Amino acid sequence: MEISADMLKGTATGLKHKDLVQGKVLTTSCDPNLQYAWDDGVAIGRYLKELKHGRIIAKKCNKCDRTMLPPRMFCERCWRITDDWVFVQDTGKVNTFAISHVDWKAGRLPKGQRYFTPAVIEIDGASAGMGILHLLDEVDPDDIYVGMKVRAVWRPEAERTGAITDIKYFKPY
Amino acid sequence: MGHRRVAIVGAGMTKFVRRALETPKELAYEASRMALDSCGLSLKDIDCVSIGTAPDAFDGVHMKGEFLSDGSGGYQKPVMRNYVGGGTGVFSPIHGWFHVASGMFDTCLVVAEEKMSNCHPHPAGAFLTIFDHTTEQPLYPTLIWIFAIEMHRYMHTYGITKKDIAQVAVKNKKNALDHPAAQIAQEVTVEDVLNSEVLAYPVHRMDISPTSDGACAIVLAAEHVARRITDKPVWIDGVGYALDTSYWCTRDLCYPEYLEVAARQAYDMAGIREPDKEIHIAEPYDPFTYKELHHMEGLLLCGKGEAPQLLADGVTQRDGNLPVCPSGGLLGVGNPIAAAGLMKVIEIFLQLRGEAGKRQVPGKPTTGLAQAWGDLMQVGTVVVMRR
Numbered sequence: 185m186e187i188s189a190d191m192l193k194g195t196a197t198g199l200k201h202k203d204l205v206q207g208k209v210l211t212t213s214c215d216p217n218l219q220y221a222w223d224d225g226v227a228i229g230r231y232l233k234e235l236k237h238g239r240i241i242a243k244k245c246n247k248c249d250r251t252m253l254p255p256r257m258f259c260e261r262c263w264r265i266t267d268d269w270v271f272v273q274d275t276g277k278v279n280t281f282a283i284s285h286v287d288w289k290a291g292r293l294p295k296g297q298r299y300f301t302p303a304v305i306e307i308d309g310a311s312a313g314m315g316i317l318h319l320l321d322e323v324d325p326d327d328i329y330v331g332m333k334v335r336a337v338w339r340p341e342a343e344r345t346g347a348i349t350d351i352k353y354f355k356p357y
Numbered sequence: 358m359g360h361r362r363v364a365i366v367g368a369g370m371t372k373f374v375r376r377a378l379e380t381p382k383e384l385a386y387e388a389s390r391m392a393l394d395s396c397g398l399s400l401k402d403i404d405c406v407s408i409g410t411a412p413d414a415f416d417g418v419h420m421k422g423e424f425l426s427d428g429s430g431g432y433q434k435p436v437m438r439n440y441v442g443g444g445t446g447v448f449s450p451i452h453g454w455f456h457v458a459s460g461m462f463d464t465c466l467v468v469a470e471e472k473m474s475n476c477h478p479h480p481a482g483a484f485l486t487i488f489d490h491t492t493e494q495p496l497y498p499t500l501i502w503i504f505a506i507e508m509h510r511y512m513h514t515y516g517i518t519k520k521d522i523a524q525v526a527v528k529n530k531k532n533a534l535d536h537p538a539a540q541i542a543q544e545v546t547v548e549d550v551l552n553s554e555v556l557a558y559p560v561h562r563m564d565i566s567p568t569s570d571g572a573c574a575i576v577l578a579a580e581h582v583a584r585r586i587t588d589k590p591v592w593i594d595g596v597g598y599a600l601d602t603s604y605w606c607t608r609d610l611c612y613p614e615y616l617e618v619a620a621r622q623a624y625d626m627a628g629i630r631e632p633d634k635e636i637h638i639a640e641p642y643d644p645f646t647y648k649e650l651h652h653m654e655g656l657l658l659c660g661k662g663e664a665p666q667l668l669a670d671g672v673t674q675r676d677g678n679l680p681v682c683p684s685g686g687l688l689g690v691g692n693p694i695a696a697a698g699l700m701k702v703i704e705i706f707l708q709l710r711g712e713a714g715k716r717q718v719p720g721k722p723t724t725g726l727a728q729a730w731g732d733l734m735q736v737g738t739v740v741v742m743r744r
Contacts, residue, residue, distance in 0.1 A: 185395045186714045187370065187707065189537035193387035194372030194571060195379060201478055213477075214417055222490045232491070252607070254492050260602045280513065280610060282505030284557035288497040290481030302502045304510075304606045315606040317493050317503075325558075330513045349495045 227255040230269070236346040238338050242310050244268045253310040272309030274336040275357065279304040279315045283325045301325055305334060305354055321353035332356055360458035364583035364590030365450075365742070367396030367576035368703040373540040373691030376474040377570035381416060382428030384572035385470040388696075389430045392466065392574035396586050403576070404462035406431040408438045409449025409469040411694040411731075414483035415476050429468035429574075442487070443644060443731025444598070445469065446573075446698015447738040451596040453577045454740075463579045470572040471693035480568055487733055489603070501565070505557035507610040507734060508647040512559065514611035515662030517650075519559050523550035524668050525646040526563050526688055532675060533685020535715035538700070540691030541567050550646075564646040566692035573699035575706065591706045595629065595741030597622030605733045616655030616730065616737030623726070624657075627741040632657045636741075637722035638708055639679065640701035642729040643686040652728055653681065655737065680718040683708065698729035702740060709744040 204211050224232055227243060231254055234241040243255035247262040251270050259266050281303035285293055293299065301323075304315040320328060321337070334354035344350040369391025371377075371384050379387070385408075393399060408429050410421045418424045422438020429436070439445060439452040446469050453467040473480040484500045511517065524547060533542035545563065553563040583590040599618040601608060608614070620632070629635045641652035650664035658679065659667055667673055673681035684690055684704035687697045705725035707713040728739045 185368075185707075186712045187368075187537060187703075188714070191391065192370065192372045192538055193379070193391075194374055194377055194384065194538075196372070196374035197376045197378050199376050204477070216417075220490070224491055228491050254489075254604070256604075260604075279606075280506050280510035282502050282509060282557045282560070283555075284499070284502050284505065285554075286499060286501055286556050288482065288485050288499045290479045290499055290501055290556075300502070302496070302498065302506060304506060304610070313607060313609055317496060317498060317606050319496060330509075347495055348492050 227257045231255050232346040235348065235350040236344045238341065240272050240274055240307060242270050242272045244270050250311040251309065251314065253307055253314045253316060272307050276305040276307040276334055278320070278328065278330055278332040278334060279306045280330060281320060281328055299325065301328065303354070318351060319353040320355065322355035361460055362580040363454050363457045363577050363593050364580065365575050365593065365706050366578045366583050366586045366590055367392045367398065368574070368706050369395055370538055370573040370700060370703060371571050372538045373569045373571035373693055375540065375567065375569065377472065381425055381470050381472045384472065384570065385425050385428035385468050388572035388574040389466060389468050392576050396576055398576060398586065400430050402464060403430055403434065403466045404464045405435040405456050407449050407453040407456065407465055407467045408436060409440070409445040409452070409695040409699065410438065411440060411442060411445050411471055412483050415471065415473050415480050417475060425468070425470055430466050441732055441736045441738065443642065443694055444698070444729045444736040444738040445695040445731065447702060447727050447729035447740055448598060449695065449699060450575060450577070450593065450702050450740055451598060451738060454593050454596055457577050457579050463582045465577040466574060467577060467699070468572065468574045469695035469699035471696050472570045473568040473693060474570050501557045501560060503605065503734065504645050505560040508559055508645065510610040511647055511651055517662065517665050519551060520547055521665040521669065522564070522647045522650065523547045525643065525649045526550045528668070528674065529643060529682050529686040529688040532683055532716065533689025536685045536690050538571070539685055539689055540569055542685055542689045560645065566644045566687035569691035569693040571691060571693035571696045573696045573703055575699065575703060589710045589744070591709050592743045593740055594743050595623035595627030596739070598736065598738040600732070601735040603733045603735060605735060610734070612661055613651060613655035613730070613737060615735060616652060617657065619737035619739045620656045623739040623741045629741065633659060636679070636724055636726055637720070638683065638705065638718055638725040639681050640684060640704050640727040641681065642698065643682055643688050644692055646688065648730065649682060649686065652730065656726065656728060656739070675716065675718050683713070683716050683718050701727040701729070705742050709742060
């Protein structure tokens with residue numbers, strides 16, 4: 185059998201998002217507005233607690249010798265409970281990055297809002313390749329490069345809540 | 358290995374469109390009906406149904422498999438839904454293969470459906486919740502960010518330019534001009550791609566496949582049944598899939614190791630030792646331009662960092678030595694997530710049977726593969742097919 189155009193069903197409506205919003209066609213919508221309260225767990229709970237103190241903590245697997253970040257209670261490779269808690273630096277290197285002009289809904293940023301510069305940052309003291317997702321700032325995007333040394337910029341202690349956002353962003357040093 | 362040989366004996370699909378009038382069930386019905394008609398079977402000949410469909414959040418229906426089951430021919434039958442993110446479309450035929458290869462069932466209808474247009478303002482928003490809720494979601498990441506991040510790592514590691522990568526869009530969108538289901542087929546130049554809006558450097562708008570609605574279906578049959586149904590069965594001779602951890606920042610994004618694991622599994626099963634010579638035609642997953650190249654490398658169709666050279670040399674054109682995405686891929690035909698992966702399986706099915714019409718590659722290929730990828734850049738799904 186060959187698939188030809190006359191065999192294919194499927195009707196493109198040509199409707200745009202605004203046509204729906206403006207009620208040009210009959211619509212029903214649902215906004216369930218659910219909320220979640222997530223438990224942080226054992227490993228990430230400790231990670232957050234240390235972030236509140238302005239420190240980054242990792243966990244080590246003594247079998248494969250990896251110092252893992254974010255810390256985890258089990259090693260996915262050795263399939264065993266991890267061993268020691270290890271403080272690592274709040275500095276690192278940019279492993280890779282992007283300069284994003286869209287938000288989390290893939291929408292264009294409103295006029296005047298600064299682009300995002302998300303990056304994978306390999307933290308000093310963790311095993312090679314152990315990176316975390318965070319943002320870069322206080323740097324011209326044209327000056328960012330892979331391998332750039334960066335340091336965490338912490339919120340003032342009183343403003344920290346025990347969240348990844350206790351680090352405002354990373355900046356070159 | 359102790360399993361039965363399984364063939365694809367029929368296929369069907371809908372058009373891929375930005376916003377379909379049809380409901381998900383209606384799309385699934387149309388593709389399934391066409392697949393059964395294509396091989397002269399009726400629903401009573403189908404022993405079980407495998408449904409592949411991606412996040413429930415697209416439809417806002419928190420049981421998509423059950424919701425789609427009647428449209429997919431599953432009324433009063435054993436039905437199972439499978440989901441590994443973007444990898445679903447090629448996982449669903451693997452899932453169907455298990456059912457038949459195991460000896461449990463003689464036939465399986467595999468249906469993959471996606472209707473992304475239900476979700477507003479943009480279905481990309483549904484992906485926020487795939488990120489770690491404590492360490493990543495507070496930064497409001499989006500898939501475009503992390504694909505830009507991965508593309509950048511790939512470019513940096515192997516010294517690849519955006520211009521090298523843009524040629525994937527040129528090739529695939531052009532190939533799609535010959536696909537009757539295509540949503541965004543067009544002739545474009547490398548300059549058009551590079552001049553299109555930057556969404557997240559290094560990703561431009563034309564590096565990305567569209568959001569789409571659509572469905573695909575195939576019929577699987579055990580060998581003794583397949584030979585009664587058709588004189589042109591296409592055998593699924595190798596299947597493989599593997600998952601890396603969802604800690605996506607703690608592996609080197611320049612190379613998809615999990616895909617190599619999946620590919621080796623499929624090649625071992627199919628008795629393939631030199632994939633770069635023995636695979637004649639390939640449909641690697643191309644939701645973003647760089648992914649086609651990244652996946653060719655993970656599939657061992659060339660060395661690490663070498664895929665752009667094959668592209669530049671014309672090797673991956675339809676008339677090249679290794680046609681890649683002759684369908685037009687997700688970049689040209691469209692990307693209704695699960696359905697897009699199964700569209701690739703259907704393309705190899707048609708190509709191996711010599712029934713791909715204007716898209717037919719020369720040289721009567723005997724061995725092909727389809728592949729998909731997804732979740733937090735962590736799953737590879739691979740099917741090796743022979744005529």
